[in-house]
Structure formats: C-alpha cells, structure tokens
Amino acid sequence: MYGNDLSPLLSQEVLDLLGGVMGGERRGLAKAISYVENSPAHSRPLIAHLYHHQALGKALVVGITGPPGGGKSTLTSFLVKHLRATGATVGVILVDPSSPFTGGAFLGDRVRMAHSNSDPGVFIRSMGTRGHLGGLSLATQDTVLLMDAYGVDFVFIETVGIGQSETDIVRTADITIVITVPGLGDEIQVNKAGIMEIGDIFVVNKADLDGAERVVTEINVMLDMAPRLGNAPNLRPPVLRTVANRDRGVAELWATLQERLQQFAEIGELALRRERRLWQSVLGSVQFQIEQQLSPVLAQQRSGILSRIAEGSSSPFEEAKHILQIIERK
Amino acid sequence: MYGNDLSPLLSQEVLDLLGGVMGGERRGLAKAISYVENSPAHSRPLIAHLYHHQALGKALVVGITGPPGGGKSTLTSFLVKHLRATGATVGVILVDPSSPFTGGAFLGDRVRMAHSNSDPGVFIRSMGTRGHLGGLSLATQDTVLLMDAYGVDFVFIETVGIGQSETDIVRTADITIVITVPGLGDEIQVNKAGIMEIGDIFVVNKADLDGAERVVTEINVMLDMAPRLGNAPNLRPPVLRTVANRDRGVAELWATLQERLQQFAEIGELALRRERRLWQSVLGSVQFQIEQQLSPVLAQQRSGILSRIAEGSSSPFEEAKHILQIIERK
Numbered sequence: 001m002y003g004n005d006l007s008p009l010l011s012q013e014v015l016d017l018l019g020g021v022m023g024g025e026r027r028g029l030a031k032a033i034s035y036v037e038n039s040p041a042h043s044r045p046l047i048a049h050l051y052h053h054q055a056l057g058k059a060l061v062v063g064i065t066g067p068p069g070g071g072k073s074t075l076t077s078f079l080v081k082h083l084r085a086t087g088a089t090v091g092v093i094l095v096d097p098s099s100p101f102t103g104g105a106f107l108g109d110r111v112r113m114a115h116s117n118s119d120p121g122v123f124i125r126s127m128g129t130r131g132h133l134g135g136l137s138l139a140t141q142d143t144v145l146l147m148d149a150y151g152v153d154f155v156f157i158e159t160v161g162i163g164q165s166e167t168d169i170v171r172t173a174d175i176t177i178v179i180t181v182p183g184l185g186d187e188i189q190v191n192k193a194g195i196m197e198i199g200d201i202f203v204v205n206k207a208d209l210d211g212a213e214r215v216v217t218e219i220n221v222m223l224d225m226a227p228r229l230g231n232a233p234n235l236r237p238p239v240l241r242t243v244a245n246r247d248r249g250v251a252e253l254w255a256t257l258q259e260r261l262q263q264f265a266e267i268g269e270l271a272l273r274r275e276r277r278l279w280q281s282v283l284g285s286v287q288f289q290i291e292q293q294l295s296p297v298l299a300q301q302r303s304g305i306l307s308r309i310a311e312g313s314s315s316p317f318e319e320a321k322h323i324l325q326i327i328e329r330k
Numbered sequence: 331m332y333g334n335d336l337s338p339l340l341s342q343e344v345l346d347l348l349g350g351v352m353g354g355e356r357r358g359l360a361k362a363i364s365y366v367e368n369s370p371a372h373s374r375p376l377i378a379h380l381y382h383h384q385a386l387g388k389a390l391v392v393g394i395t396g397p398p399g400g401g402k403s404t405l406t407s408f409l410v411k412h413l414r415a416t417g418a419t420v421g422v423i424l425v426d427p428s429s430p431f432t433g434g435a436f437l438g439d440r441v442r443m444a445h446s447n448s449d450p451g452v453f454i455r456s457m458g459t460r461g462h463l464g465g466l467s468l469a470t471q472d473t474v475l476l477m478d479a480y481g482v483d484f485v486f487i488e489t490v491g492i493g494q495s496e497t498d499i500v501r502t503a504d505i506t507i508v509i510t511v512p513g514l515g516d517e518i519q520v521n522k523a524g525i526m527e528i529g530d531i532f533v534v535n536k537a538d539l540d541g542a543e544r545v546v547t548e549i550n551v552m553l554d555m556a557p558r559l560g561n562a563p564n565l566r567p568p569v570l571r572t573v574a575n576r577d578r579g580v581a582e583l584w585a586t587l588q589e590r591l592q593q594f595a596e597i598g599e600l601a602l603r604r605e606r607r608l609w610q611s612v613l614g615s616v617q618f619q620i621e622q623q624l625s626p627v628l629a630q631q632r633s634g635i636l637s638r639i640a641e642g643s644s645s646p647f648e649e650a651k652h653i654l655q656i657i658e659r660k
Contacts (some may be wrong), residue, residue, distance in 0.1 A: 044647045045647065047645070047646075047647060048645035048646070048647035048648060049645075050645075051639055051642065051644070051645035051646070052642055052643075052644075052645060053642070054642040275636060278636060278639060278640075278646070279632065279635075279636065281646040282635055282639075282646045282649050282650060282653075283628070284646070285646040285647050285649070285650035286624065286628075286650040286653050286654065288650070289650050289651065289654055290620060290654065293654075294616065298613070298616075302609065305609075305612055306605060306608060306609065306612075309381055309608060309612075310608075312381065312382055312383070312384040313382075314381070314382075315377070315378035315379075315380075315381035315382060316377075316378070316381070316608070316611040316612045316614070316615040317374045317375065317377060317378035317615050318378060319612050319615070320612060320615035320616040320618070320619050321619065323612075323616050324616065324619055324620065324623075327658075328657075328658050
C-alpha cells in the first residue's frame with residue numbers, strides 16, 4: 001500500500017546489504033546486523049524491505065532464558081548440536097543487557113559455542129546494551145528478522161532472565177525455554193510470577209545436584225496453579241531435567257521443543273504469537289519515529305521549560321501539551 | 331505562561347481534594363493519592379496545580395532499595411523511628427512491582443511499620459503494579475508530589491531492587507540507600523553495575539551474619555573502581571553496617587543520611603538531581619499525552635495494518651509513518 005515510499009530510501013549500499021542477506025551470504029548477514037545496530041534510524045527502510053520481500057516468518061524463534069550461572073550457554077550449545085544433527089541451521093543471538101559490548105566476538109567468549117564454532121550452519125551474534133535497553137530490544141528484533149531472511153531454520157535468543165526488559169526480548173520468540181537450577185535461594189521467588197508466564201518448556205539444569213527434585217516439584221506446583229494458554233488449555237508446559245555439560249537430557253529437550261512447536265502450529269498458538277509480535281513491531285516503530293521527531297524539539301526547549309516550571313508559571317502537564325503542539329505544527 | 335489553561339480543567343471535587351492535601355488533611359491526602367492512582371489521565375490538571383502553587387520541593391526524597399529478604403522494611407521502620415525522634419514527619423511509599431495490590435493496607439501488612447502505626451507524623455502508602463509498571467512509576471511520582479505538598483519533611487520510597495523499572499522509580503529520589511545482605515550468592519553480581527550507579531549510601535544489613543565483612547569489602551572495592559559523582563568527586567558513598575531488627579547501626583545511618591543530604595545541597599548536587607527529576611516528569615508527561623492520542627487510533631487501525639503487512643504490501647515502518655500522519659491531521 002505504501003510500498004512506493006521505500007525505494008528512494010534505499011541506497012545502493014543498502015541494496016547490496018539486502019542482497020547479501022537474502023542471498024544467504026554469511027558476511028553479508030554480519031554486515032547487515034552491524035548496520036542495524038549502528039544506525040537504528042537509517043536502517044528502518046532496510047528492515048521494511050524484508051517485509052515486502054516476504055522473506056520473513058520461515059525461521060522458528062526460540063527464547064532461552066534463566067538466571068546467571070544456570071548453564072544457559074552450555075545447554076544452548078548442546079541444543080545446537082542436536083539441532084545440527086538433523087541438518088537444520090540456526091542463528092544464535094546472545095543477549096547480555098549488563099554488557100556494554102556488542103558484536104561478533106565479545107560475549108561469545110563466555111560460550112564460544114564449543115560444538116559449533118566453525119560450523120557454517122550456525123551463525124552466532126552477541127548483543128550488549130550499547131547505551132540503552134530500548135536499543136538492545138530493537139537490535140535483537142532486527143537481528144531475528146535478518147537471520148530469518150538469511151534463511152536459518154531456527155533462531156535462538158539466549159538472555160539472562162532477570163528484569164522486565166529481558167522478558168520483553170524473550171516475548172519476541174515463538175516459544176520460550178526457561179532454565180532454572182537448584183540452590184538459587186529465595187530471591188528468585190520474586191520473579192517466579194513473571195517467569196511462569198513466559199515459560200513454554202521448563203528445564204531444571206544441573207539435575208544431578210542436591211535439591212533438583214525440589215525445584216522440579218516447585219515448578220510443577222506453580223504450573224498447576226497457573227492459568228493455561230488461551231488456545232491450549234491442555235498444553236501444560238513440561239518440566240524437564242538436564243545435566244547440560246554432560247549432554248544429559250538435551251536430546252529429550254530438543255525433541256520436546258520440536259513437538260511443542262508442532263502443537264503450537266496446529267492449535268493456532270504460533271499464528272497468534274506471531275501476530276502479537278508483529279503488532280509489537282508496529283508499536284515499536286511508532287514509538288521510534290515519535291522519538292526521532294521529539295528529540296530535537298525537547299533539546300531545544302529544555303531550559304525554557306525548566307525555568308517556567310521552577311518559577312511556578314507552568315507544569316510538566318502544560319509543557320507537554322505545548323511540545324505536542326510544536327510537533328504537530330511541523 | 332500557560333497557567334490559564336488549567337482552571338477550567340479542575341472540577342469542584344478536584345479543588346476540594348487539592349485543598350485537603352495542601353491543608354495538611356490526612357484523609358485528603360489518602361483520597362488524592364487514590365485519585366491519581368485510579369485516574370492517571372484525569373488527574374493531570376490536579377498534579378499540574380501543585381506546581382503552580384509552588385507547594386513542591388520542600389520534602390527530601392529518599393530511595394531505599396535492595397533485594398527481597400534484605401530487611402528493607404525493618405530498616406525503614408527503624409529509620410522512621412529515629413527520624414520521628416527529631417520531630418520530622420515522613421511519608422513512606424512501599425513499592426512492590428510484583429504485587430497486583432495497591433492502596434493503604436495491602437503491602438503494609440509486610441511491614442505495618444511497627445513503630446509508627448498510629449503516629450500522625452507518619453503516612454504510609456503501598457503501591458502495587460495494578461496492571462503495568464509504567465503506571466506504577468507514574469503513580470509513585472505523583473504520590474511523592476502529593477506527600478510533598480501535604481507537608482511532610484521526608485518521603486521514603488522503599489522498593490525491591492531487581493529490575494530496570496524499580497531502578498527508574500528510585501531515580502526519582504534526592505538520595506538513595508542501597509541495602510545488601512550477606513549470603514545472596516552470585517546471581518546478585520549481575521545487578522551490581524546498576525546498583526553501584528544508584529547508591530549514595532550503602533548498607534550491609536544483617537551485619538552479624540557470616541560473610542558480612544566480605545560483602546563490605548566487595549562493595550568498597552567496587553566503589554573504588556566506580557566513577558565519582560560529577561559535582562562531588564570526593565563524595566565517596568559510605569558503606570555502613572546495620573542489624574536492623576535490633577536497631578543496631580540505624581541511628582548512624584540516619585545521621586549519615588542527613589549529613590549527606592546537607593552536602594548534596596551545598597555542592598549543588600541536590601539541585602542537579604531535582605532538575606533531572608523535573609525533566610523526567612516533563613518527558614513522562616509528553617509520553618503520557620502521546621499515548622492518550624495514539625491508543626484509539628491504534629485500536630481502530632490494528633486489523634488493517636496487520637493484514638497489509640501479512641500480504642507483503644507494507645511494513646511496520648510504513649504503517650508507523652501512516653499512524654503519525656493520522657495523529658497529526660487530527
């Protein structure tokens with residue numbers, strides 16, 4: 001409908017990037033991800049283009065979350081091993097909101113994905129905050145789209161599961177695995193409500209440690225109390241046991257993951273989640289464009305606004321109204 | 331400057347609420363807080379009015395944060411005891427983002443502020459999420475303003491220190507106390523960077539437990555590495571020890587808090603933080619008003635947008651542009 005807006009916005013350079021991604025070129029994908037990370041504003045037309053090419057929606061997106069020290073990275077790397085054994089390809093996004101680093105090599109050090117370092121069917125990318133969490137969330141979403149267009153069968157998003165923002169990142173997935181381990185203590189309780197909501201499959205890793213069965217029981221009890229998925233009242237999330245660093249239970253996890261994705265597709269849950277995700281992208285894009293318009297006006301008006309309020313002749317409410325009037329007049 | 335916009339927006343009912351708050355009526359304050367919580371949109375003119383009356387900026391706002399089980403509530407209640415002994419008055423806001431409850435009596439149960447239950451110089455209010463964190467943050471800010479206008483000398487904001495959103499809430503304070511305890515394990519490490527940034531005073535509570543000295547040392551090491559405050563390169567945050575439930579070390583904390591606030595005032599740090607807070611209120615108000623305009627348009631356009639993108643004739647980027655055009659035409 002508005003497709004004709006796009007073409008003049010794409011430089012030859014961006015068209016080349018797009019060609020590289022959609023042609024399945026590994027270096028092209030890496031460059032395109034760097035581009036969306038470094039130029040979140042300028043890269044919007046590139047991302048838009050992916051939608052017009054209907055190059056999206058083929059990859060299955062798996063969120064993997066859990067506390068630090070829970071063995072997420074080890075579990076992910078063995079999961080990748082089992083996935084690769086079927087011939088499927090995967091993009092792995094390692095998200096660490098506590099890290100200022102981003103790019104190909106940094107966080108990867110915490111993993112280096114032992115079994116997949118030089119495998120052409122595995123593409124690994126690390127993402128740190130580089131400033132602000134909002135940017136991280138956008139960059140992660142864009143990277144999912146780029147990996148999808150590049151042609152991987154799966155995208156894994158691995159993230160530390162603590163705060164709201166990480167939860168938001170995981171919400172962009174088709175399915176989410178929540179990993180816990182024994183011995184984390186009561187402070188984890190606080191997040192249980194949120195974690196219970198987002199988990200489609202629960203894994204108690206380090207299941208050979210003391211207390212593992214207690215954790216399994218706790219999760220089961222909470223799942224029995226939790227409401228089921230809207231479309232899938234009978235699809236209770238399974239609770240699996242793994243010892244990731246010895247590859248125990250990971251094959252079962254991989255089988256369960258595929259089976260559950262299949263069920264989600266059959267009952268319409270997958271379509272529902274993708275629609276929700278798409279809508280979130282639209283909202284995110286609206287937000288982003290508003291910010292682009294607002295930033296210069298706010299910067300220019302700041303000192304006037306602050307002094308008017310300080311002297312009691314205005315308030316944030318009235319100044320906000322005024323700002324919106326300025327924007328609308330433009 | 332835009333002050334004449336306000337009057338027609340205030341009903342007699344709201345004027346009565348305002349009168350109650352600024353007249354120092356306890357019931358009036360309680361009613362006004364409920365009003366801003368329940369009607370975030372309609373209550374904007376009331377909050378704006380507080381700025382015009384220059385009723386704000388008298389209370390000193392203290393953020394108190396730390397992990398669940400860290401003894402925040404006990405420490406807060408003893409801090410209130412020492413504060414009251416000087417004749418000062420205080421409003422306490424107990425923020426629990428994991429709780430859906432809000433109002434006077436709910437979270438208060440976890441505290442009931444043993445020493446201050448029926449003390450007219452102490453006003454306690456609990457806040458849960460009631461839906462979404464954004465709302466919690468706004469309601470907390472508004473409650474600070476209302477308590478300030480009501481006339482308390484101090485406002486304490488006590489919040490569980492885990493995610494970004496709680497950190498945002500604490501950022502509305504003039505000064506922030508970060509509480510830790512021994513024995514929380516490694517998962518706390520993740521948040522250390524963020525916590526180090528916001529803490530002006532560190533407290534190791536339960537200092538009679540094993541491992542307390544190690545925590546004190548760890549915090550000191552991290553503080554030695556951290557950058558100092560812009561205005562106050564010599565104002566290194568102190569690290570205190572308390573055993574809150576036996577009132578040990580709390581008098582020292584209270585003395586340190588007052589002293590540090592005094593120093594912040596002298597070096598201009600207090601003014602800087604208040605300006606930053608005011609600016610955040612302006613940004614929040616802009617955001618809020620934009621959302622009020624957007625919501626109905628988005629709801630109305632949703633299905634059309636989703637189908638255009640699904641059929642490959644549009645993208646979130648273009649749809650966002652279109653949405654902004656609709657808003658601007660209004």
